[in-house]
Amino acid sequence: MSADHDHDIKSHIRTYLIIGAALFVGTVLTVAVSYVDFGSHAINVAVGLLIATVKASLVALFFMHLISEKTAIYLLIGSAFFFFVGLMGLTIWADKNPPNRTQNLQLEQKVAVTEGHSHSEDGDHSNDH
Amino acid sequence: MEIPYTVKPRPDTGVYNAKIGIWLFLASEIMLFGALFSSYIILRITAPEGTWLEGVLNVPIGFGNTLVLIASSVTVVMAWASLKLNNYKAFQRYMIFTVLCALTFLLVKSFEYNEKFHHYEVWTTDETDNRFTGHFDKEWLSEQKAAYKARVAEMDAQYQAALSEWSSSDKSTDAPREPDYPKITFFTLTTAEIRDLSSFLGFDSVIFEKEHKHAYKYAGMPEVDDHAHHDEAGHEGDESHAEGGHGHHETLTIPVGNIKRASAFIPSHSTFFAIYFTLTGLHALHVFLGACVLAYFVFCNRRMWKEDPDRLANRVEVGGLFWHFVDLVWIFLFPVLYLL
């Protein structure tokens, strides 16, 4: 191992310690902001997750050396992350888009239609019998 | 032919085999925990109103454990750097510290779990849908346990005696029946077990230490202020760590017939605790396995250091990557479960 290499590692070690300290601070911050009322629960959740994401990125970038990795590994992690977001996003979307809203919409329209054309509706009914 | 690139990186991809291997594995782990997180979100947003628990976990403990894991993440990467600097002694120190952190984490976690097993929530029918938390009176509970054991032992002994009498007789009568008593482990008590126990031992009310601190909250429910002159309804935050029997208590005698449902804070209590135990349990399993692997590197791979130091450094790097990932998962778990 060359001296150059040793020097490299030594500068890495400095980074590790700084990141470690940042993570400690981040943890304190997470707890602290959870006691702050941002007005709505959603904002609290968003802030908490934001801090967590920053912390997680620090771990991934510096401790796991993702900041200077090979393309193959970026592709790999990128795809996993993408599909994870797909799974989570689409599942939540599917939940947030229940059918009854559209049904109600149609019902409303139908009511409007019936009111508008009560005459022809009557005609339909008599045909039914 | 030897398998190539086990230690040296392949020129065009720039990585050695195990590194691709561990990143692939981590990719699948992202999907594993990702799916659990997604489940958490779905369970939470689809929870019927008033069934999702909030603020029941012990924040200081979770906070401490987070710091422990972060510290171990720093030391594991330092261990790898020490190997790269040819400093085996430092490597050992850092690695052993890492493993100790892991053990600390697991120990704390097991205390935390244990606390949940003894913490009950009771729904009663007396007033309007009354719910409160606390724990069974310790003395009362151990009395019941002793009574139960004695009674069971007695029934067993009777059965054995009858059995030996019967087998030495001419067996013209029916064989004695096995004693019929409710099987109760006392690990935690379920509603059904409480009912069974009460009819078995003949008590008709339980003695319960009710917590006065407002220690829990259901999402979307009006805050339950069960102690009007106790003006703390406003700040559930800093007061919310009253688990495990600290703080004020009121001793209640609750008729068994009035208990609609009683449950310890175990997975069957609510989907919150179900997903809490699943997420943290799976994570703890990862911590445990990771610690075993790291311990193996530091205690059993000394010879490799002499023969093939690069290979050991690679191993530690790969093990470290796994360890950082475990830390990374916890970084999300802590706020999501404890704080938000």
Place this chain on the structure above:
Amino acid sequence: MAHDSTQTSTADHAHGEHDHHHEQNFWQKYIFSTDHKVIGIQYGIVSLLFLFLGFILISCMRWQLAYPGQPLPILGNLINDLYGGADGIMTPEIYNMFGAMHGNIMVFLAIVPLGFAAFGNYVVPLQIGAPDMAFPRLNMASFWLFFVGAILIFGSMFIPGGPAQAGWTSYSPLASSVPTNGQAYWLVGLVILIASSLLGAVNFIATIIQLRAPGMTWMKMPFFCWAQFVTAFLLLLAFPPLQVAGIMQLFDIVFDTSFFLPTGLIIGGQPAEISGGGSPVLWQHLFWFLAHPEVYVLILPAVGMVSEIITNNTRRPLWGYKTLIYAVMTLGFLSFIVWAHHMYLTGMGTVISTFFQTTTMIISIPSVIILTCLFLTLWGGSMRINTPMLFALAFLPMFGIGGLTGLPLGFSYSDLYLHDTYYVIAHFHYIVAPGTIFAFFAGIYYWFPKATGRYMSDYWGRVHFWLSLVFMNLIFMPMFLQGLAGMHRRMYDGGVTYAGTATPEEGVVGILTKYVEMNQTISIAAWCLGLSQIPFIINFFYSITNGKKVESPNPWKATTLDWQTPTPPPHGNFDGPIEVFNGPYEYSAPGTDDDFLPQNVKPSKGGDTTSAPSTEPVPAK
């Protein structure tokens, strides 16, 4: 045993210097082997066995469907002894058990391990010129994990209470309310099986990325390896969510959690003693997030094999090789975002359902591209017809029928009607039974000489082929009609209850009697299909020791590296360092003596390909 004789002839070739394998005893060589070829054959044997068992189960069910309530011949008493009931009659519970186990066994224990693990293990390292998989010991671990999982799943057929009954989809809350421990066994087995698949997938991808021989660039890699590569990614990223779901459903059963159990659930007229608050739809999301990519896991290795065999026997390059690669990658990518087309009936909003309909329609494009390329490869080729080629050729229309009939299921409007009918059964069986299984037969006939040094009989191969082709279609074609007529799947009596009740004039919905009567035709065809496998089984075992010996290590005159090794290949695969110069399908290239140029032979102007293994014409019989 198949692998015994396979390996005895290679024993003396075994490379002493490889890893720590100096002197291997029987156990190291055949049972706990780390050699990818032995592991491939182990997977092959176990999964073929499960294919057979899965078929036995459906044969029993087909009896019940054709002759509802009549005593089941041969196995009747056995099933009564195991699961209750009397007079050899199949009870509804037994029908459900067999149905669920047929699906589980076929998907998880037969087709996936056969296509991905068995053929993949045997062929991929050879084709990319690698000495073994990247992590040989991990490879062994995957096989044994698979074995344990398989034993748990199949073993649950013999526990008191019987195996799982809730269909292979195992929807909650049904799955947590059937009174048998079989479901828990299945779930534990599944979690172990998934662990095995994940290790396998990691190993395959790492091998393909890292161990390609010098010169084997991505665009020189045989298409089969590409297919396996994409398949491995599907397994790697789609299986973990099902693992999670399996764990959660297991907790629902053993720890009384309510992950998938809603508030107010009533089981057997009684309010269930659960906390409630869970989401049954969540199970479906997690399940189908795996299970849609899973269908590509079932089909892609088959597509890969078929393209190898077709190019080899048309003596033409694979048409649109690069297009195929991009198509298969697109397919893999898209297969992660179409899953909810299985869930239109769960009550989905129009917006999200439109999204999934759109992606489903888009994903059919790469599938059609693949099929088109394979068809175009045939164009103008001087085709060499032998058993592998026959099966490979039959694969194309079968896969086509299966694929095209899937389109109506991808539109929510037509799926409302077709969902859960026999139409669905026919559609996906066209893909997995006459489709995938035919490709696997092709693969077995094709690589058999590689593994054993002997051919399987071509004559009996053809007999096997024609009988299978006829009966497969006799089984599954009528099911389309039944399904269109409204016959539901998973019906214990095959629809008799509803037979003849249809009086469209009065608006009564039912099934016309003639569609119910088709059940008998189908069942007879199914049993005949079973009998048609006898020539294959005998041929297979007989040829291991008595088949015609191959004349050269490269009997099919193939270009890919798997045929440029000794036959059968020794431990370590190649005699010396290997280097790749050519693309994978240099057939009938101008300027060569022979009509093919192996990947590892340097093309030379004078047409000097002496280093290529010499080959006689392939025997017609």
